[in-house]
Amino acid sequence: MTYWRARTNTLVLLAGAALAGAVAARDAAWLDIAIAIVINALVALSVGLTFGQAGILSAAQGSFAAIGAYTTAILTLKLGWSPWLALPAAISLPAALGYGLARLVARLAPLAVALATLTLSAMVEIVLRSWDDLTGGYVGLAGIPTVLSGHPIAFYALAVGLLAIAVLVYENLMLSRFGRALTTIRADRARAMADGVAVPGLLSAAFALAAAMAGAGGWLYAHYFSYLSPGSLGTELSISVLLMMVVGGARTILGPVAGAVILGVLAQLLPAQEVQGLFYGGALIVILLVARNGLLGLVRREGAL
Amino acid sequence: MAYLAELAVRGVLLGAIYGLLALPMSLTFVTVGSIDFALGAYAVLAAAVGSTIGGVAGVAAGLGAALAAAAAMAAIFAGLKRVGVDEPITISLASFGLAVAIGSLILWVWGTRAFVLHSFDDVWVLLGIRVGPQSLINFAVSLLLLAVIHFLLYRTGLGRMMRAAAINPAGAELSGIPVTTLQTGTFVSGGLLGGIAGVLILFSAGLDFTAGLSLTLSGFGAAILFGAHGPLRAFLGGILMGVVEALSAGLASGAVSAMVPLVVIMVVLAAGTVGGVRFSGDRP
Amino acid sequence: MVKIATMVVAASLLTATMAHAQSPAAIKIGAVLSLSGPAAVFGLPERDAIEAVVEEINKTGGVNGRKIELVLHDDKTDPSEAVRGVTQVTRDGVVAIVGPSTGSGVLAAGPVAERLRVPLLAPAGTASITDKKNSFYPWVFRAAPSDQTDIRKILADMAKDGKRKVGVFYQEDAYGKVGLDYGQQIAKELGLQIVASVSAAYTATDLTAQATQLREAKPDAVFMQVSISALGASFNKAARQVGLEVPLYANAGLAQKSFLDAMGDSGNGVRVLSIGNLPYEPVEPETRLVALLKARGKTPQGWGELVGSNGLMAIVAAVKSVKGDLSGPAVRDALETICGFPTYSRGKGCFSKEVHDGWGEDVLVITEIDRGRLKTRP
Numbered sequence: 001m002t003y004w005r006a007r008t009n010t011l012v013l014l015a016g017a018a019l020a021g022a023v024a025a026r027d028a029a030w031l032d033i034a035i036a037i038v039i040n041a042l043v044a045l046s047v048g049l050t051f052g053q054a055g056i057l058s059a060a061q062g063s064f065a066a067i068g069a070y071t072t073a074i075l076t077l078k079l080g081w082s083p084w085l086a087l088p089a090a091i092s093l094p095a096a097l098g099y100g101l102a103r104l105v106a107r108l109a110p111l112a113v114a115l116a117t118l119t120l121s122a123m124v125e126i127v128l129r130s131w132d133d134l135t136g137g138y139v140g141l142a143g144i145p146t147v148l149s150g151h152p153i154a155f156y157a158l159a160v161g162l163l164a165i166a167v168l169v170y171e172n173l174m175l176s177r178f179g180r181a182l183t184t185i186r187a188d189r190a191r192a193m194a195d196g197v198a199v200p201g202l203l204s205a206a207f208a209l210a211a212a213m214a215g216a217g218g219w220l221y222a223h224y225f226s227y228l229s230p231g232s233l234g235t236e237l238s239i240s241v242l243l244m245m246v247v248g249g250a251r252t253i254l255g256p257v258a259g260a261v262i263l264g265v266l267a268q269l270l271p272a273q274e275v276q277g278l279f280y281g282g283a284l285i286v287i288l289l290v291a292r293n294g295l296l297g298l299v300r301r302e303g304a305l
Numbered sequence: 306m307a308y309l310a311e312l313a314v315r316g317v318l319l320g321a322i323y324g325l326l327a328l329p330m331s332l333t334f335v336t337v338g339s340i341d342f343a344l345g346a347y348a349v350l351a352a353a354v355g356s357t358i359g360g361v362a363g364v365a366a367g368l369g370a371a372l373a374a375a376a377a378m379a380a381i382f383a384g385l386k387r388v389g390v391d392e393p394i395t396i397s398l399a400s401f402g403l404a405v406a407i408g409s410l411i412l413w414v415w416g417t418r419a420f421v422l423h424s425f426d427d428v429w430v431l432l433g434i435r436v437g438p439q440s441l442i443n444f445a446v447s448l449l450l451l452a453v454i455h456f457l458l459y460r461t462g463l464g465r466m467m468r469a470a471a472i473n474p475a476g477a478e479l480s481g482i483p484v485t486t487l488q489t490g491t492f493v494s495g496g497l498l499g500g501i502a503g504v505l506i507l508f509s510a511g512l513d514f515t516a517g518l519s520l521t522l523s524g525f526g527a528a529i530l531f532g533a534h535g536p537l538r539a540f541l542g543g544i545l546m547g548v549v550e551a552l553s554a555g556l557a558s559g560a561v562s563a564m565v566p567l568v569v570i571m572v573v574l575a576a577g578t579v580g581g582v583r584f585s586g587d588r589p
Numbered sequence: 590m591v592k593i594a595t596m597v598v599a600a601s602l603l604t605a606t607m608a609h610a611q612s613p614a615a616i617k618i619g620a621v622l623s624l625s626g627p628a629a630v631f632g633l634p635e636r637d638a639i640e641a642v643v644e645e646i647n648k649t650g651g652v653n654g655r656k657i658e659l660v661l662h663d664d665k666t667d668p669s670e671a672v673r674g675v676t677q678v679t680r681d682g683v684v685a686i687v688g689p690s691t692g693s694g695v696l697a698a699g700p701v702a703e704r705l706r707v708p709l710l711a712p713a714g715t716a717s718i719t720d721k722k723n724s725f726y727p728w729v730f731r732a733a734p735s736d737q738t739d740i741r742k743i744l745a746d747m748a749k750d751g752k753r754k755v756g757v758f759y760q761e762d763a764y765g766k767v768g769l770d771y772g773q774q775i776a777k778e779l780g781l782q783i784v785a786s787v788s789a790a791y792t793a794t795d796l797t798a799q800a801t802q803l804r805e806a807k808p809d810a811v812f813m814q815v816s817i818s819a820l821g822a823s824f825n826k827a828a829r830q831v832g833l834e835v836p837l838y839a840n841a842g843l844a845q846k847s848f849l850d851a852m853g854d855s856g857n858g859v860r861v862l863s864i865g866n867l868p869y870e871p872v873e874p875e876t877r878l879v880a881l882l883k884a885r886g887k888t889p890q891g892w893g894e895l896v897g898s899n900g901l902m903a904i905v906a907a908v909k910s911v912k913g914d915l916s917g918p919a920v921r922d923a924l925e926t927i928c929g930f931p932t933y934s935r936g937k938g939c940f941s942k943e944v945h946d947g948w949g950e951d952v953l954v955i956t957e958i959d960r961g962r963l964k965t966r967p
Contacts, residue, residue, distance in 0.1 A: 138763030227697035277409025284402030419819030554798035
């Protein structure tokens with residue numbers, strides 16, 4: 001019982017998701033939106049981990065999701081694998097790439113790292129667009145085998161399950177000595193090095209974990225929407241989840257998830273697509289000025305999680 | 306050989322615009338330490354307003370609009386500093402928010418149409434290469450602005466204060482230099498320079514609402530190419546980027562020429578010369 | 590607990606739908622179109638025409654005595670939103686859907702249409718939407734000429750003028766790249782040769798390098814596989830500047846007012862492929878559509894109105910020929926039997942089991958820009 005008392009975030013998430021699911025289940029359109037929100041939440045969680053805990057602002061999480069999605073799409077569509085077998089691949093390939101990238105840039109200043117990830121994101125998109133034989137190029141991949149098709153509620157439960165596992169792993173990480181080391185790195189890197197923390201290795205591991213989470217989100221996307229194009233998950237998603245993280249609160253574990261829910265619901269209520277950017281940009285600025293630790297940061301004191 | 310020379314010349318003329326965008330980018334980077342992601346948006350806004358009104362009045366109105374947008378960014382920056390935020394990442398993030406907001410505003414008001422105006426129909430032939438007068442005007446204007454900024458930075462008291470604020474903000478503040486004012490002024494100058502770039506492009510190739518972010522990244526890539534230390538280096542970086550882009554567009558495929566500025570940025574970033582060696586949360 | 594709730598919900602939905610179908614109610618037709626976002630420049634005219642035609646049909650007695658009820662959804666030029674739209678309008682009881690407006694929207698919504706058993710009349714040119722290899726092939730019908738047909742028309746016109754060597758400028762996306770590939774296949778058939786092809790991203794600031802590359806290859810004519818007005822106008826400017834002085838063709842994606850405005854006087858003589866010529870030189874039966882639109886205060890924008898109304902008229906023709914209860918599968922089966930049915934565009938619409946591309950070259954015209962208008966070439 002004390003195990004779960006220390007892991008309240010997972011419990012809160014499960015309870016909230018169950019409630020939301022019960023409400024959304026009445027309407028196929030809202031259930032569809034709920035699934036999209038859970039997928040976004042997974043990717044937002046990944047950027048919350050890298051920025052909120054490790055201090056690395058990654059603008060490439062959407063690309064890791066895209067890599068996970070394309071991996072599973074190619075394995076299931078072109079090689080006939082089962083989606084369940086492709087899941088580990090969809091998680092590990094982005095993780096490996098994330099680890100490699102982080103080792104390259106971890107020692108750079110934060111702004112440089114952020115720009116490096118933005119550049120990587122643009123490059124991934126170009127590769128996806130140009131490698132016609134593998135990725136279908138601009139036209140993308142249609143007809144990806146679906147998972148639990150015809151049972152959207154079951155898919156919602158699966159998505160929530162994966163999100164809950166990600167949150168649980170995140171919580172376990174923060175409760176362990178690695179989590180404490182990450183917090184030290186974020187606060188004072190010199191001190192962490194003095195403490196004997198292998199800074200580049202730990203940062204890269206955290207980054208890899210985050211990339212894995214994003215890859216899982218990509219897997220869910222591919223097998224739900226059944227259609228992938230280079231623009232489906234990419235720079236636009238990377239930027240949206242950054243916003244979700246900032247709005248919800250980067251330092252808290254569930255902050256990005258809350259941000260995903262808020263922005264996902266609000267996007268449905270916005271009148272026109274054209275003003276979405278105005279709204280997102282304005283929201284970002286307002287949050288940075290007024291509630292820098294996001295909405296969840298206002299609700300909970302920093303460090304109370 | 307003549308083909309290559311022609312491409313190179315076109316590249317230099319194209320690079321003038323990148324150089325022009327790189328100027329404010331390097332100024333902001335040096336004095337504030339962050340990037341104004343909205344620079345491209347200022348350019349597009351100026352072009353949009355300019356194309357609607359047209360003529361000289363349009364140019365003035367366009368520049369005015371860009372300045373207003375940059376003033377908004379300056380206000381946001383001042384606001385952030387007041388609530389105790391001065392991490393470059395957060396400031397850059399805020400500018401990114403403004404960039405997205407301005408882009409969306411442009412889409413909403415003007416739609417997806419092209420912003421392009423006609424300047425000259427005739428073509429001059431220089432050394433066997435056909436050049437439009439507008440490209441030469443672009444180059445001349447950029448060169449002129451480079452000279453002005455260089456003079457300002459290295460020959461005036463204001464420039465001395467800016468350089469002092471860049472090298473040692475705390476020390477400059479103690480010496481009575483109004484650091485925050487200088488920094489906000491830098492943002493506003495970004496609006497002016499970005500607006501000029503936008504108006505020049507309006508009369509050249511034209512652009513539409515999607516151009517903002519890519520202009521910003523081009524300006525940034527140009528600024529860091531030779532080290533974001535000063536306007537001359539930034540401008541040369543722009544010229545080089547233009548030449549490389551023209552060569553790859555003329556010789557290779559679209560995907561390659563799209564990758565080029567990105568690879569350049571990646572290589573320069575990985576070399577670790579951008580941003581110094583301050584880690585997040587590092588001791589002051 | 591959840592299972593029981595789901596079953597109750599499903600049962601009540603089923604009863605409601607059945608009850609709905611039994612009353613002598615309106616025929617529900619869905620329209621999932623891009624009313625915002627980049628493709629709105631096509632989606633909005635599509636919607637305007639469909640609404641005008643529906644009003645006209647209802648005024649003159651409806652279909653088999655029943656009125657048409659239009660269920661509209663904005664897909665925001667986003668494939669996931671297109672999927673959501675198809676799901677929602679099907680839930681509202683439509684028997685067929687015009688849309689989605691974009692190729693990627695159709696590819697995303699295809700599997701859903703297959704699962705929900707409702708046919709899509711897509712006004713999109715992307716070839717792969719009617720590829721027989723798609724498992725959802727039976728449920729997707731094309732309401733516009735395909736991109737292949739467009740390019741064939743352009744190249745044929747070039748061949749007619751005695752041009753042999755062709756240069757291509759294309760934008761970097763599916764439309765551009767796939768269009769170039771077709772161009773290469775079709776050119777061979779017609780005895781033409783593509784001597785050079787250059788591309789640019791949407792946001793390219795200067796196209797003189799690309800234009801120079803094309804000029805060096807010495808083509809007899811150049812066609813632009815571009816749908817962004819800014820890019821097309823910019824290329825034209827660059828071409829004139831570097832001395833690429835050969836006939837320039839623009840594909841149908843550029844037959845928009847914003848392209849003509851951006852080109853200005855430098856556009857005179859540029860040839861633009863168009864689907865009909867609704868805004869400038871309509872012929873029968875296009876003139877009737879112009880009248881319907883004007884009566885509702887709308888000005889024709891280009892060809893969006895034609896492909897939108899074609900999709901609707903195909904559904905109307907199919908519905909008319911359904912014997913028995915109206916349903917998605919019934920309309921789908923009927924769609925594969927209609928040919929030469931009344932529409933507002935020139936040319937003939939024709940579907941069969943083997944051919945889901947309803948329209949061909951006879952609905953296309955080559956026009957020429959003349960002082961801001963498109964003049965149909967004889």
